[in-house]
Amino acid sequence: MGQIDYDNRTWAEAIRTAASQRALSHAIILAGSGDTEAAARYAAAAHLCRAESGRPCLTCSQCRKVMEDIHPDVVWVRDTERKELAVKDIRQVRRDVYIRPNEGERKVCIFPDCRQLNPQDQNVLLKIVEEGPAYAAFIFCAPTAHSLLPTIRSRCVEMHVAGGEEAASESADKLCRILTEGSETVLQHLISLESSRLKREELLETVDGAWFLTAEALLVNSGKPTDNETVSLLARSFDISVLNRLNGLFAYYRGQCRYNVNVGMVLGAMAADLRHILRR
Numbered sequence: 465m466g467q468i469d470y471d472n473r474t475w476a477e478a479i480r481t482a483a484s485q486r487a488l489s490h491a492i493i494l495a496g497s498g499d500t501e502a503a504a505r506y507a508a509a510a511h512l513c514r515a516e517s518g519r520p521c522l523t524c525s526q527c528r529k530v531m532e533d534i535h536p537d538v539v540w541v542r543d544t545e546r547k548e549l550a551v552k553d554i555r556q557v558r559r560d561v562y563i564r565p566n567e568g569e570r571k572v573c574i575f576p577d578c579r580q581l582n583p584q585d586q587n588v589l590l591k592i593v594e595e596g597p598a599y600a601a602f603i604f605c606a607p608t609a610h611s612l613l614p615t616i617r618s619r620c621v622e623m624h625v626a627g628g629e630e631a632a633s634e635s636a637d638k639l640c641r642i643l644t645e646g647s648e649t650v651l652q653h654l655i656s657l658e659s660s661r662l663k664r665e666e667l668l669e670t671v672d673g674a675w676f677l678t679a680e681a682l683l684v685n686s687g688k689p690t691d692n693e694t695v696s697l698l699a700r701s702f703d704i705s706v707l708n709r710l711n712g713l714f715a716y717y718r719g720q721c722r723y724n725v726n727v728g729m730v731l732g733a734m735a736a737d738l739r740h741i742l743r744r
């Protein structure tokens with residue numbers, strides 16, 4: 465398991481904020497191309513952490529057991545042999561959930577790959593999510609939340625787990641390259657994205673990736689080496705003040721993607737702001 469920079473991951477921040485307000489949902493979907501299992505472990509730690517504040521602290525005994533995958537109250541539900549989970553696995557979950565936690569305050573069931581859950585499984589799980597004991601918590605992981613039925617999604621809080629540098633999506637890469645070609649090309653690209661009926665989570669992944677790439681380009685301009693071609697292209701094409709403004713813009717629209725359902729409106733506003741920054 466590689467070192468993960470929890471301070472700078474938006475999903476980690478969302479988990480910490482909710483946990484500190486004692487408002488971490490008992491049902492979470494972690495979706496995206498990033499390390500959703502690591503995110504699930506972090507969320508489980510937040511559920512079980514004993515620290516007074518700053519949950520998960522990652523240092524108390526509960527957190528450490530979760531992070532090492534040896535906590536008795538965290539159940540990973542997966543089948544590494546078969547494509548789908550068997551009916552007996554789901555029945556086992558249903559039984560497990562009603563057995564009180566051993567040492568923690570909660571019992572956390574993690575489904576590291578929801579593509580293994582067929583609709584019948586999901587319907588059984590929906591009932592437990594809705595009517596299970598108060599100490600039960602569920603964490604569903606998938607590359608996209610569409611692997612889950614709308615009925616389950618409506619009961620869960622969804623968090624996006626974007627990929628890191630290697631995984632900065634192709635679409636983010638493309639957007640950043642196009643930024644260096646001037647505002648007219650950018651405008652046309654965003655119009656084509658809108659007419660391709662881009663989904664909100666795809667836009668979020670693009671904006672998230674562009675935020676990451678511009679942040680990296682800023683580091684390159686202060687001397688950090690990179691072997692990412694898009695990052696060095698950005699660093700060559702823009703000075704620090706423009707990169708700062710681009711990075712701030714993507715940080716802002718990352719938030720907008722999360723709260724604004726209308727992809728077209730977000731794209732339109734972003735196009736106007738980008739045009740303003742890129743006009744020379």
Ligand SMILES: [Zn+2]
Nearest residue numbers: 513521524527
């Ligand atoms: Zn802790």
